[in-house]
Amino acid sequence: MIEREDGRKTNLAYLADRFMIQLEAGHKVIRHIRDGDYVLFNRQPSLPNMSIMGHRIRVMPYSTFRLSLSVTSPYNADFDGDEMNLHVPQSHQTRAEVQEVMLVPHCIVSPQGNKPGMGIVQGTLLGCMLFTQRDTFLQRDFVMNLLMHVGDWDGVVPEPVIHKTKPLWTEKQIFSLVLPPVNLIRFNITHPDDENTDISPGDAKVFISKGELVCGIIDKKTVGTSANRLIHVTWKEFGPRVTDKMISQIQVLVHNYVLHQGQSIGIGETIADEATMRNVIQTIQNAKDEVKDLVRKAQEKELTLLPGKGMMEAFETEVNKALNGARDKSGLSAQDSLLKSNNIKRMVSAGYKGPFINISQIWAYVGQQNVEGKRIAYGFTRRTLPHFVLDGLGPESRGFVAYPGGADNAEYTQ
Missing domain, CATH: 2.40.40.20 (Barwin-like endoglucanases)
Incomplete structure (x- = not known):
């Protein structure tokens, strides 16, 4: 449509011969x-x-x-x-x-915190972790498929790291093709704090030399939105356009890898083994016994008061401390019992979704439910739910949920 200076409009869709229209200065073309x-x-x-x-x-x-x-x-x-x-x-x-x-390339680094405001997230993060593991190799046909999704591939196939009995490539070789010539040494999420060796036994030290991923597993701590990580360093050294291109190519490459490899979670991966379950049940029982002892001390006025708090406030603080401590203890044992191949643990380790506390709540127990930092208050007359006793101070009657063997009526209601 053409709009003239006097406001008249001509719809080109209804013209038999569009070449009859001549554009002049001041005309507007609406398309x-x-x-x-x-x-x-x-x-x-x-x-x-x-x-x-x-x-x-x-x-x-x-x-x-x-x-x-x-x-x-x-x-x-x-x-x-x-x-x-x-x-x-x-x-x-x-x-x-x-x-x-x-x-978008000019907005990669946020002026608010002087760090990237965008990065690799969600499924691509998990794919990056799976794609850069040390013990995985790719065969020729899969390598050729992945190379077709590398935007700036020069047509040269990398030299395989294993030639006999059949050529095999590492996934780090293919991942390096989408990196600019950047140098970087960082630690990923799983790196132990007390590890100071040059080469990490668990491949937790990320070492990139001139765009070549030498070692290390890529996760959220490397390609996330943290300052002075891969995306931030690339932005500072090579500019926004190269950074934008790198993020896009990582997403395309890793998405196609996950498309062929697949990633799913079965119900069996949410069930702890017998030894872990026994440990969880015993931890829950010990926490309940500790709360019973606190109830007895409070009723007999033997509970040690905390600074600035009365008897009931000190009691509630100690109960929360006991129950949350038991949850953390059982959660750590559950995490340690899981294999690295567990897909839920992989998701958390890569930074894909959720903290490690979610693993504790799946395999161990949910723990104490708090509202505004306090245990569940009495909603009915001197009780939380109708099927609890009056003035109940125990864990279950005030919002403690532990269902390693299934949820009972009270836990289901809460």
Whole structure:
């Protein structure tokens, strides 16, 4: 459609011969957006300035906005039906500002904390950890498939590390193809604090030399949003465009690897072995016995008061301390009993989703449920639920949930 200076509009869809129309200075051409146009994308509430960023679009079918997974972090966007807004610049000045100031590569490092505001997240993190493990090798056909997804591949296949009886490549070799010539030495999540050796026995020390991943498992601590890690160092040394390209290529490569290898969780991976279960049950019983002893001391006024707290406040503090301590103890034993091949442990170790406390709650027990830092208050007349005794002070009657053998009525209700 063409709009003239006097306001008259001509719809080109209804013209038999479009060559009859001559564009003159002052005419406006109104068209649909097309691939490569610059737009502004926004998710409310717009709290930081990175809540609205510039993107280059690709027109796709249907009525859903689609964007790279790594870009969702600055928007604070998740996947439960978020509403986002698209703004199309109408002038050359606005388009220039979007392209040079607000485009995603220029917003990788947040001005708020001087560290990356976006990085590798969720499934790609887990894929990075699986892709860079020490004990995995790739055969020729799989290597050829992965090389087709390396954006700047020069056509030269890396030399295999094993030639006999058949050529095998390490996944670190393929991962190195998407890295710029950066130098980096960092530790990943699983690195022990007391380990000071040059080479980590558990491959927990990440060493990148001139873009070659020599050793180390890539996880959230390396490609996440922490300061002075791979993304931040690449941004400082090579600029936003190279960093943006690296993030995109890591996502494409790792996604195709996970697509072929697969990652799933079975119910068997959530069930602890017999020795761990016995230890958990014994820990729960010891915690309950300790709470009973605290109840007796409080009733007989033998409980040691804490500074600035009365009898009941000191009692509640000691009960919470005992129950939470038991949860942490049983959780550590459950974590130690899990194999490295356990897929839930892999997810937590890679930084994909959830802290290690989730492992404790799955294999051991959920623990004490607190509301505003306190145990569950009496909701009925002097009790939390109708099937508890009056003025009950025990763990179960005040929100303690432990179901290693299944949930009872009270735990199900809570």
